[in-house]
Amino acid sequence: MxxxxxxxxxxxxxxxxxxxxxxxxxxxxxxxxxxxxxxxxxxxxxxxxxxxxxxxxxxxxxxxxxxxxxxxxxxxxxxxxxxxxxxxxxxxxxxxxxxxxxxxxxxxxxxxxxxxxxxxxxxxxxxxxxxxxxxxxxxxxxxxxxxLGNQKExxxxxxxxxxxxxxxxxxxxxxxxxxxxxxxxxxxxxxxxxxxxxxxxxxxxxxxxxxxxxxxxxxxxxxxxxxxxxxxxxxxxxxELAKRTWRNDGYIDGRSEKAKEAAINLLKMNILSPEQIAQAAGLSLEEVLELQKSILVKA
Structure with a gap:
C-alpha cells in the first residue's frame, strides 16, 4: 500500500x-x-x-x-x-x-x-x-x-x-x-x-x-x-501566493495598517522569512522585525 x-x-x-x-x-x-x-x-x-x-x-x-x-x-x-x-x-x-x-x-x-x-x-x-x-x-x-507632474517636464x-x-x-x-x-x-x-x-x-x-x-x-x-x-x-x-492574495484583498495599495496586518498574520504562520515578508508587503525590513518582536513579547 x-x-x-x-x-x-x-x-x-x-x-x-x-x-x-x-x-x-x-x-x-x-x-x-x-x-x-x-x-x-x-x-x-x-x-x-x-x-x-x-x-x-x-x-x-x-x-x-x-x-x-x-x-x-x-x-x-x-x-x-x-x-x-x-x-x-x-x-x-x-x-x-x-x-x-x-x-x-x-x-x-x-x-x-x-x-x-x-x-x-x-x-x-x-x-x-x-x-x-x-x-x-x-x-x-x-x-x-x-x-509626479507633467511627464514632459x-x-x-x-x-x-x-x-x-x-x-x-x-x-x-x-x-x-x-x-x-x-x-x-x-x-x-x-x-x-x-x-x-x-x-x-x-x-x-x-x-x-x-x-x-x-x-x-x-x-x-x-x-x-x-x-x-x-x-x-x-x-x-x-x-508569490501571499503577494497575489494581498493585492486581491487590497493590502498592497499604500495602506500601511493593512500591510502590517498581513505581515503579522504571515509572521505567525512562519512560512516566509522577514526579508520576504517585507518585500511582499511593501514594508521595510525594520518594520517587519519590529512586528516580529511585538509578537514574541505578546507570546
Missing part, C-alpha cells in the same frame, strides 16, 4: 533558485554566471574568477576584479529575477545602486567632497521576468515615468531597468547564447505547466525536478541539490 505521507522540505531557504544557480561561489555557478554575463554584455571573457560577486537581498551584484586589464571597475551589473510583474523596478534599481555606490566610495577611499571629479562604475540593471509570450524579448522601463534625470523576458523558447537569442539560463527557464516552465494541469504545488515541483534530472538540465545540479531546489521553490511559491 502506497504511503500517504507527504515528504517535508525545509522552506527556510533565503536564496531564490535563480540566485542559487547563478550567484553562488561554486565552480559550476561561476561558470554559469560567466556565460550569462557574456551573453548579456556581448563579451568573451574566459576566466570565471574575473567576475567579483556580491549580493543585496535577492539580487546578484557583479563587478570586475581589480586585476582585469582596462575592465577594472568600469561597470557594476545588477541582476534581479521577478516572477510577477512589478512596474517599480527602475526605482528599486536606483535605490540598490545608491547603496552600491556608497560601498564603492568607501572601499576605494573616495569622497564626494573632493575637489576632483569622482569617477564611478557604469550601472547596468537587468530584471529577469517570467513574462508572457506576447511580450517582447527585452524592453526598458524608465524611472521618469514614475515622476521631468528634467534631465533618468534611470532605466532592462527587462529580460524569460520565455522557454530555445530560439530566443539569449537562450541560444546562454544554455544555463535556458535550462533554468525550462525548469520553471515545467513547474508552471504541472500546476496548470491541476497538480498541487508539492507534486508539481517534485515532478519538474525529476524531469529536470532525467533531461540532465544544468548537468547534475538538480540531482545533487534536489531537496534544496524543492525547498526554495516551495518558499517562492508561498511568497
Amino acid at each position: 502506497e504511503s500517504q505521507e507527504t515528504t517535508q522540505y525545509n522552506r527556510e531557504y533565503k536564496d531564490r533558485l535563480f540566485k542559487y544557480i547563478f550567484g553562488k561561489d561554486t565552480e559550476d555557478s561561476k561558470k554559469w554566471r560567466l556565460q550569462l554575463y557574456n551573453a548579456l554584455n556581448g563579451t568573451n571573457i574566459t576566466d570565471p574568477d574575473a567576475l567579483k560577486i556580491n549580493t543585496i537581498e535577492n539580487v546578484i551584484y557583479i563587478s570586475m576584479h581589480n586585476d582585469i586589464s582596462f575592465l577594472v571597475d568600469t561597470e557594476i551589473n545588477l541582476y534581479e529575477e521577478q516572477s510577477s510583474w512589478n512596474p517599480n523596478m527602475p526605482l528599486r534599481g536606483f535605490l540598490y545602486f545608491s547603496i552600491l555606490y556608497q560601498l564603492y566610495l568607501k572601499d576605494n577611499n573616495l569622497s564626494i567632497l573632493s575637489r576632483h571629479k569622482v569617477m564611478i562604475p557604469r550601472p547596468r540593471f537587468f530584471v529577469f521576468y517570467h513574462g508572457k509570450k506576447t511580450d517582447p524579448d527585452t524592453w526598458k522601463l524608465k524611472l521618469s515615468d514614475s515622476f 521631468h528634467g534631465d534625470f533618468e534611470w532605466t531597468a532592462t527587462i529580460i523576458n524569460l520565455r522557454p523558447d530555445e530560439n530566443v537569442p539569449l537562450n541560444k547564447n546562454c544554455t544555463p539560463l535556458y535550462h533554468y527557464v525550462k525548469f520553471v516552465s515545467m513547474v508552471s505547466s504541472n500546476m496548470d494541469a491541476g497538480m498541487d504545488k508539492n507534486k508539481a515541483i517534485e515532478e519538474a525536478v525529476d524531469e529536470a534530472i532525467k533531461e540532465k538540465l544544468l548537468d547534475n545540479f538538480f540531482k545533487i541539490n534536489k531537496a534544496e531546489v524543492i525547498g526554495m521553490c516551495l518558499t517562492e511559491f508561498d511568497e
Whole structure:
C-alpha cells in the first residue's frame, strides 16, 4: 500500500533558485554566471574568477576584479529575477545602486567632497521576468515615468531597468547564447505547466525536478541539490501566493495598517522569512522585525 505521507522540505531557504544557480561561489555557478554575463554584455571573457560577486537581498551584484586589464571597475551589473510583474523596478534599481555606490566610495577611499571629479562604475540593471509570450524579448522601463507632474517636464534625470523576458523558447537569442539560463527557464516552465494541469504545488515541483534530472538540465545540479531546489521553490511559491492574495484583498495599495496586518498574520504562520515578508508587503525590513518582536513579547 502506497504511503500517504507527504515528504517535508525545509522552506527556510533565503536564496531564490535563480540566485542559487547563478550567484553562488561554486565552480559550476561561476561558470554559469560567466556565460550569462557574456551573453548579456556581448563579451568573451574566459576566466570565471574575473567576475567579483556580491549580493543585496535577492539580487546578484557583479563587478570586475581589480586585476582585469582596462575592465577594472568600469561597470557594476545588477541582476534581479521577478516572477510577477512589478512596474517599480527602475526605482528599486536606483535605490540598490545608491547603496552600491556608497560601498564603492568607501572601499576605494573616495569622497564626494573632493575637489576632483569622482569617477564611478557604469550601472547596468537587468530584471529577469517570467513574462508572457506576447511580450517582447527585452524592453526598458524608465524611472521618469514614475515622476509626479507633467511627464514632459521631468528634467534631465533618468534611470532605466532592462527587462529580460524569460520565455522557454530555445530560439530566443539569449537562450541560444546562454544554455544555463535556458535550462533554468525550462525548469520553471515545467513547474508552471504541472500546476496548470491541476497538480498541487508539492507534486508539481517534485515532478519538474525529476524531469529536470532525467533531461540532465544544468548537468547534475538538480540531482545533487534536489531537496534544496524543492525547498526554495516551495518558499517562492508561498511568497508569490501571499503577494497575489494581498493585492486581491487590497493590502498592497499604500495602506500601511493593512500591510502590517498581513505581515503579522504571515509572521505567525512562519512560512516566509522577514526579508520576504517585507518585500511582499511593501514594508521595510525594520518594520517587519519590529512586528516580529511585538509578537514574541505578546507570546
